[in-house]
Amino acid sequence: MEPRRVPFIARPVFYHSYDDSNHPEPCQTQQELHRAMQAAIRSCPPHGDWTEQDLAMPAYSSLTGTEASQTLHNQPIYGYNPSCQDRSNPVFVFNPRANFNMNSTSNTQPCVKCGKPAENVCKNCCDVAGFDNICSTECNVADWDRHKHVCKLLNARRTTYRVGEILQEVFYVYRKKMFDTPICSIEKKQHFNYERVYIEEAGCYKPMLKDIDHLHPFPEHLFVDNEAGEEYKQALLVHLASPVFVTWMHEMLVYFLTDFGFGMSEQSVVPTQRRDLVSVDIQGKVGRSVYNHYIYVITLKDGHGVYAFDLCGATYGFDQSVDDYDNYQKFRGRPNLPASNYGSADSMRAKTLASLGMSNGTGALARLNHYVGGNLVGDTRKWEREYGTNVADLLQLPRYKFELRKDELVHYLSYMIQRHIDEVGSFSNGDKSGKGGFKLNPDSKSFCEK
Structure with a gap:
């Protein structure tokens, strides 16, 4: 498979790269982490069975199940930040511990409803520029009549x-x-x-x-x-x-x-x-x-x-x-x-x-x-x-x-x-x-x- 290269801003993280040995090398940037996650897929034949149970999730679990996993509770496992010239590029953040209705990110912004510090975002539009932060389920429900129109627009953009x-x-x-x-x-x-x-x-x-x-x-x-x-x-x-x-x-x-x-x-x-x-x-x-x-x-x-x-x-x-x-x-x-x-x-x-x-x-x-x-x-x-x-x-x-x-x-x-x-x-x-x-x-x- 052709290698995937995207413009990352390299930032230090605490994860370890995936390795079949008992001594994985430290992964210094999010770019290296992403490459390590994809290595298992790239090594398989095109008709291989890549279900979550057979390959994808074990590789993901191996990455997060290291001694550094204790530091992951409030950190996104994967992030992409575009350069300032790429004005309309989306910003993607994923947290594996987010609940079903709202995703939690490490990017704290004022709640769009009450103004309190908030990390939660709507899961349907959270990875595109312009998404709203929300502090609680109550504010999410109260703001829904306004947000549902914005959500459709952002989801179409995403x-x-x-x-x-x-x-x-x-x-x-x-x-x-x-x-x-x-x-x-x-x-x-x-x-x-x-x-x-x-x-x-x-x-x-x-x-x-x-x-x-x-x-x-x-x-x-x-x-x-x-x-x-x-x-x-x-x-x-x-x-x-x-x-x-x-x-x-x-x-x-x-x-x-x-x-x-x-x-x-x-x-x-x-x-x-x-x-x-x-x-x-x-x-x-x-x-x-x-x-x-x-x-x-x-x-x-x-x-x-x-x-x-x-x-x-x-x-x-x-x-x-x-x-x-x-x-x-x-x-x-x-x-x-x-x-x-x-x-x-x-x-x-x-x-x-x-x-x-x-x-x-x-x-x-x-x-x-x-x-x-x-x-x-x-x-x-x-x-x-x-x-x-x-x-x-x-x-x-x-x-x-x-x-x-x-x-x-x-x-x-x-x-x-x-x-x-x-x-x-x-x-x-x-x-x-x-x-x-x-x-x-x-x-x-x-x-x-x-």
């Missing part, structure tokens, strides 16, 4: 951000397995007030007889194994990939947001650059640094907000996959063309589908993405059946369970993506045309077309 988390990781995995450019070197330089990364393309000497020949291994060896290296990996994975995102991840967006989404449109923007990547071909010609960048604009039901989904922002130095659309326009990218409805004649999907019959590299990659990307929703449904968790329930789980199930889903889809790529290879071996011989999937539908 769900939207969680969808972005899942699909971002799925897209990184997808792009890594469907990488289509041979790279021989990467060089970083300062360019005005931001970083510029030069990507030197390697010559490809193998004959392109089949569609599958247009895929190349991702150059892992060019990156250092640390957080900075992971950032540049992600930037390279999604370099020039926004058309792939808006064309082939649409079905997944519709499937995950079916209970919350009202409408969606494809939007071209001129991105703000904190960083950019520039391709250098084998003749030494330097490519453009700015291209049209495509995102989805999602309008939620019941006036719960309008959000920008951008799974390719890492190219320009932005890690957030979801942002309030007004905020996105101010800080990340301004629209430069009218919005397009999904599947309309001027949409990116329509242009991509028109290239399916081409006998060049563009047509080959379109056919590969059409087959592999077109199976993502079906594979997600298979995961739901095999693991007994549907997507709607996954999005509402407590934070630590959500993290575990999300990693299971991403690991499962990683396995299935590779399986479909192998299928294309086997189809192509018996197809002299090189187009694979596989059947194309029918066009998907949007929220308004279901």
Whole structure:
């Protein structure tokens, strides 16, 4: 499974990392703790039984059942604090000793009802920015008529951000397995007030007889194994990939947001650059640094907000996959063309589908993405059946369970993506045309077309 890297502010904690030996090493940061919790899942096969009884909870219990567990009574076991630049990122806090109705956090704030110091928060909206603190059940009941409207809004926001988390990781995995450019070197330089990364393309000497020949291994060896290296990996994975995102991840967006989404449109923007990547071909010609960048604009039901989904922002130095659309326009990218409805004649999907019959590299990659990307929703449904968790329930789980199930889903889809790529290879071996011989999937539908 692909490693999950998220921006943490490292803070000292008193937990111990999970270890099969009798002498676990001390865990110095929450980031290390999270990695230790996920290690057991990553080591299992994609179809392993990861129920709470068999794996997840024993690993969790091993982490918390150390000599330091006496210090955990009033501390959250898992926390995520965004940097100050990520204004709309949610803040997640989970306490395993919280009661059923309210979660207790170590973040004491005035009670929204009476003003007394309060640590309890509503379990349905506690892990998104803007939640209310409440001091007691009495205040919770008294404030419910007001809070229930806020709760629905915050829950919709939390769900939207969680969808972005899942699909971002799925897209990184997808792009890594469907990488289509041979790279021989990467060089970083300062360019005005931001970083510029030069990507030197390697010559490809193998004959392109089949569609599958247009895929190349991702150059892992060019990156250092640390957080900075992971950032540049992600930037390279999604370099020039926004058309792939808006064309082939649409079905997944519709499937995950079916209970919350009202409408969606494809939007071209001129991105703000904190960083950019520039391709250098084998003749030494330097490519453009700015291209049209495509995102989805999602309008939620019941006036719960309008959000920008951008799974390719890492190219320009932005890690957030979801942002309030007004905020996105101010800080990340301004629209430069009218919005397009999904599947309309001027949409990116329509242009991509028109290239399916081409006998060049563009047509080959379109056919590969059409087959592999077109199976993502079906594979997600298979995961739901095999693991007994549907997507709607996954999005509402407590934070630590959500993290575990999300990693299971991403690991499962990683396995299935590779399986479909192998299928294309086997189809192509018996197809002299090189187009694979596989059947194309029918066009998907949007929220308004279901």
